[in-house]
Amino acid sequence: MTNPTAAMIVIGDEILSGRTRDSNMNHLARELTKTGVDLKEVRVVSDEREAIVSAVQALSAAYTHVFTSGGIGPTHDDITADCVAAAFGVHIDIREDAYQLLHAHYDRRGSEFNAARQRMARIPDGAALIDNPVSIAPGFVLENVYVMAGVPSVFEAMVASVLPTLTGGAPLLSQTLRIERGEGEIAGPLSALAADFPDLSIGSYPYQQDGAYGANIVIRGQDGARIDAAMSRLNDLFPG
């Protein structure tokens, strides 16, 4: 069985200018791996309509699920919801249930529910809301695109709301062996091992520490017994 696939779109000039380090990609990647959904591609795009619309169209056509991060707040540079609606050619406007959620929230806080905040109730036609227990303003899912906030605590809460609704495959299992030799010494035998286990993914991730070279060899797959077999061969090849 092959797993469902996924892509992510990170929206934000602040990532591309280097001002902010994205952490949502790593969080989503780890959660999807546990769920048995294969994250195949991530795109970081700027806060520009063209860029967001074309990324949504390309990735929603190519993968089972698409997750977006960022651009759904109340300010003028938050254009993700409108872009996702445009990508699917559907109408977008303030929706009653989202409006009421937000209205009640700002009433409780004693804050004005002004035009900017009302923008966060703009939801494309046909979308379902994604719960936001942190700051109320909902995300939404339209077709196979899950639209979530960029603030990490909110993004993570939305991911937690969404993941139980996905049908995953077998979770990706992995084992790692740290080998304190340069990749150049281990590449030959490793390549032969990879050829003998075509059902597994065998990756080599080099490091340099205190002037010494080494590599972490990670064997990934869905069948734990096969991973055990490959690890046992790997341990025989590089003892100690």
Add this chain to the structure above:
Amino acid sequence: MTNPTAAMIVIGDEILSGRTRDSNMNHLARELTKTGVDLKEVRVVSDEREAIVSAVQALSAAYTHVFTSGGIGPTHDDITADCVAAAFGVHIDIREDAYQLLHAHYDRRGSEFNAARQRMARIPDGAALIDNPVSIAPGFVLENVYVMAGVPSVFEAMVASVLPTLTGGAPLLSQTLRIERGEGEIAGPLSALAADFPDLSIGSYPYQQDGAYGANIVIRGQDGARIDAAMSRLNDLFPG
């Protein structure tokens, strides 16, 4: 004057599985911003030939420069050089100057210069080498694509080799104001400010700290005097 544009391709299943956090994107983003090159898009793709080839073709056609990170070591999963050659339809083989560099390096270290290490001398026809002062195995530039290592210390050294060769535009300047109010309260005036300064990019990046909402407003542009003017208006709008 508009700045040259750039895209980045991060190659590696270890990022997509969440096992490793990428740090090269943030490093490159900061360095390009200082140089006056606008990073417009980043794609993280898996160690699969199709994925790498099509990302190289799409992005090299769309942007002034493309930078890649990862997949140029000696192991079987290092396929970037071959994929970049394929993307441009050029031949790739072991090249004499790269071979000699590596040969001398392993001789000095007293290590065998075996077939796996010799693979790192595979350079597409027509490429120029990128210096690697850290671990010798060179990167290369073919057409407008700069192919660099994924290990952060090596990636950063290669970026330092490459950046002085680029013709940048005016460096992107920025100023930030931290406003301790929810985005919903500041969005209206902020939108009016953005409309009055169409030559600047005004971004709002919300945060939540100890239960309080706030936002960092970042004003970016190439003209320092214009940024000063917009910041002064912003300070008047949200004093203290």
